[in-house]
Amino acid sequence: MPLFNKIYRFYLDGFRSMKTGRTLWKVVLLKLFILFVVVKLLFFPDFLKTHFKTDQQRAAYVLNNLTTWPSASHSIPIRR
Amino acid sequence: MVEHLNLSMVHWARAQFALTAMYHWLFVPLTLGLTFLCAFFETLYVKTNNEEWKRIAKFWITLFGINFAIGVATGIILEFEFGTNWSNYSWMVGDIFGAPLAAEGIFAFFIEATFFAVMFFGWDRVSKKFHLFSTWMVALGANLSALWILVANGWMQHPVGMAFNPNSARFEMKDFWAILLSPAAIDRFTHATSSGFLLSSLFIITVSSWFLLRKRNQEMAKKSIIVACIFGLLASGFVAFTGDESAYSVAHYQPMKLAAMEGLYHGEKGVGLVAFGILNDQKEPDNDKDPFLFEVKIPGLLSVLANRSPGSFVPGIDDLLYGNPSENLVGYNQRIADGKLAITDLAAYKKAQKNGDKTAAQAALASFNQHRDNLGYGYLTSVEQAVPPVPLVFYSFRTMVILGTLFPILFLLFLIYTYKDTIAEKKWLLRLGFLAVFFGYFASEAGWIVTEVGRQPWAIQDMLPVSVAHSNLTTGTVQTTFFMFLILFTTLLIAEIRIMLKQIKIGPEGE
Numbered sequence: 001m002p003l004f005n006k007i008y009r010f011y012l013d014g015f016r017s018m019k020t021g022r023t024l025w026k027v028v029l030l031k032l033f034i035l036f037v038v039v040k041l042l043f044f045p046d047f048l049k050t051h052f053k054t055d056q057q058r059a060a061y062v063l064n065n066l067t068t069w070p071s072a073s074h075s076i077p078i079r080r
Numbered sequence: 081m082v083e084h085l086n087l088s089m090v091h092w093a094r095a096q097f098a099l100t101a102m103y104h105w106l107f108v109p110l111t112l113g114l115t116f117l118c119a120f121f122e123t124l125y126v127k128t129n130n131e132e133w134k135r136i137a138k139f140w141i142t143l144f145g146i147n148f149a150i151g152v153a154t155g156i157i158l159e160f161e162f163g164t165n166w167s168n169y170s171w172m173v174g175d176i177f178g179a180p181l182a183a184e185g186i187f188a189f190f191i192e193a194t195f196f197a198v199m200f201f202g203w204d205r206v207s208k209k210f211h212l213f214s215t216w217m218v219a220l221g222a223n224l225s226a227l228w229i230l231v232a233n234g235w236m237q238h239p240v241g242m243a244f245n246p247n248s249a250r251f252e253m254k255d256f257w258a259i260l261l262s263p264a265a266i267d268r269f270t271h272a273t274s275s276g277f278l279l280s281s282l283f284i285i286t287v288s289s290w291f292l293l294r295k296r297n298q299e300m301a302k303k304s305i306i307v308a309c310i311f312g313l314l315a316s317g318f319v320a321f322t323g324d325e326s327a328y329s330v331a332h333y334q335p336m337k338l339a340a341m342e343g344l345y346h347g348e349k350g351v352g353l354v355a356f357g358i359l360n361d362q363k364e365p366d367n368d369k370d371p372f373l374f375e376v377k378i379p380g381l382l383s384v385l386a387n388r389s390p391g392s393f394v395p396g397i398d399d400l401l402y403g404n405p406s407e408n409l410v411g412y413n414q415r416i417a418d419g420k421l422a423i424t425d426l427a428a429y430k431k432a433q434k435n436g437d438k439t440a441a442q443a444a445l446a447s448f449n450q451h452r453d454n455l456g457y458g459y460l461t462s463v464e465q466a467v468p469p470v471p472l473v474f475y476s477f478r479t480m481v482i483l484g485t486l487f488p489i490l491f492l493l494f495l496i497y498t499y500k501d502t503i504a505e506k507k508w509l510l511r512l513g514f515l516a517v518f519f520g521y522f523a524s525e526a527g528w529i530v531t532e533v534g535r536q537p538w539a540i541q542d543m544l545p546v547s548v549a550h551s552n553l554t555t556g557t558v559q560t561t562f563f564m565f566l567i568l569f570t571t572l573l574i575a576e577i578r579i580m581l582k583q584i585k586i587g588p589e590g591e
Contacts, residue, residue, distance in 0.1 A: 011201070
């Protein structure tokens with residue numbers, strides 16, 4: 001597999017010869033860990049996926065919000 | 081399940097989205113423009129075989145890499161926020177946004193996995209021409225990747241090519257090309273990317289000015305300035321052209337935004353553009369106070385911008401809110417009433433479907449389809465709710481335009497003095513040039529404030545106000561994540577600035 005080896009060596013040598021890139025990779029990996037493991041899992045669950053099992057239930061919930069919104073039945077103050 | 085209106089939560093969720101988007105936009109424009117500048121430098125190297133151009137290209141590619149690495153995935157936070165804070169909105173637009181965002185992801189993945197690697201690791205390992213090709217592909221790919229998210233934004237400003245499905249409660253895509261080629265999408269893409277080109281040219285001016293003030297890498301700085309100034313001048317012209325096109329489409333699809341941008345309350349024929357003005361904070365819709373404490377107007381120009389005709393009528397906030405029979409403008413009270421009928425029809429359709437009453441369902445659907453274009457207005461409790469925050473939009477617009485007018489003058493001065501080879505002696509200009517990128521960011525972020533704050537109260541223009549788009553969360557939950565992001569973003573920004581400054585201090589010798 002000479003082509004595979006060439007590509008592998010290309011990336012390996014590239015990563016090995018990095019200077020500033022090493023620091024950047026540390027920042028990127030730390031950031032991705034914080035974003036996807038800490039932030040996403042602990043603080044940003046998908047609201048509809050967490051509360052409902054099926055798309056039908058999600059659609060019914062959103063439709064309910066659209067049709068029972070508090071202001072939907074309010075009278076309109078007309079200025080002119 | 082949404083029992084009560086929680087405006088406080090909505091404000092915090094909006095603040096969080098604004099914080100994330102503005103932070104994300106620190107990195108994006110620099111990526112969009114710097115890639116092209118790197119491609120220009122490298123093209124000059126390949127064409128001339130002059131190693132100095134290679135040194136220059138490598139230096140700017142390194143700074144591009146730092147910006148890219150720190151900025152990577154900051155946009156994904158916006159998607160987290162959609163799912164958590166804006167679940168109604170997120171559900172409703174899923175069918176429209178799915179395709180463009182997936183296309184963006186695929187583009188980004190393939191470009192980053194292949195051409196990025198060649199761009200950074202491939203010097204002396206692949207042929208000069210293939211390396212240059214890779215650099216150009218990164219430039220084109222990064223900008224094409226931005227196309228999709230800006231198309232999605234354009235759709236929110238001017239929703240076309242879709243139909244609302246009352247069964248799935250979703251806007252469903254009916255015409256992909258109408259969405260991709262809508263004037264709002266094209267304007268958003270061309271204006272945002274060209275502003276990125278301009279900002280990147282300012283970034284090069286800033287760094288090069290610093291080198292010249294420090295009397296370091298002077299040849300590299302001068303060569304970089306020449307390329308950046310030419311690109312910056314071309315970008316400035318294109319930004320002005322696309323900005324003009326944007327104003328034209330805003331006038332037609334978001335007239336309230338244009339009225340807010342101009343502080344225009346009473347529409348006129350042959351209305352002037354306010355070049356500069358101070359707003360009267362006592363002015364409210366439908367009162368008789370003067371909107372301005374002080375103003376300088378260019379006669380007839382707003383009519384030209386809005387309609388391409390100097391004597392044409394441009395509606396003001398009051399005309400839009402309360403109607404203007406002489407201009408055939410129906411007031412928003414009518415649109416609100418129409419929107420409420422759409423909501424009632426939607427509720428009737430839902431009930432009929434549940435009861436299995438097909439005749440009633442069809443009748444409700446037919447009635448809904450007559451009123452659906454004003455659906456969003458049905459959620460407003462007063463016509464005045466349809467007015468965006470005028471001062472923020474007005475001053476942001478002027479900040480963007482005034483700075484945008486000064487940038488080409490700066491590029492021209494730098495270009496002239498660099499050609500004369502006296503730039504190193506012009507300390508005042510170099511000090512100004514050192515500040516250039518900060519002004520660039522100021523103008524760029526101000527532009528997004530005009531775009532996004534100017535379309536309030538809408539999450540989707542005329543269809544869905546932000547007060548209905550959000551999730552049923554407590555204010556405390558959103559406050560917590562707001563401050564968490566504030567700390568995270570500040571830390572990352574400090575990290576970027578430190579790494580960037582370290583690399584600039586090292587200079588091209590560091591590579």
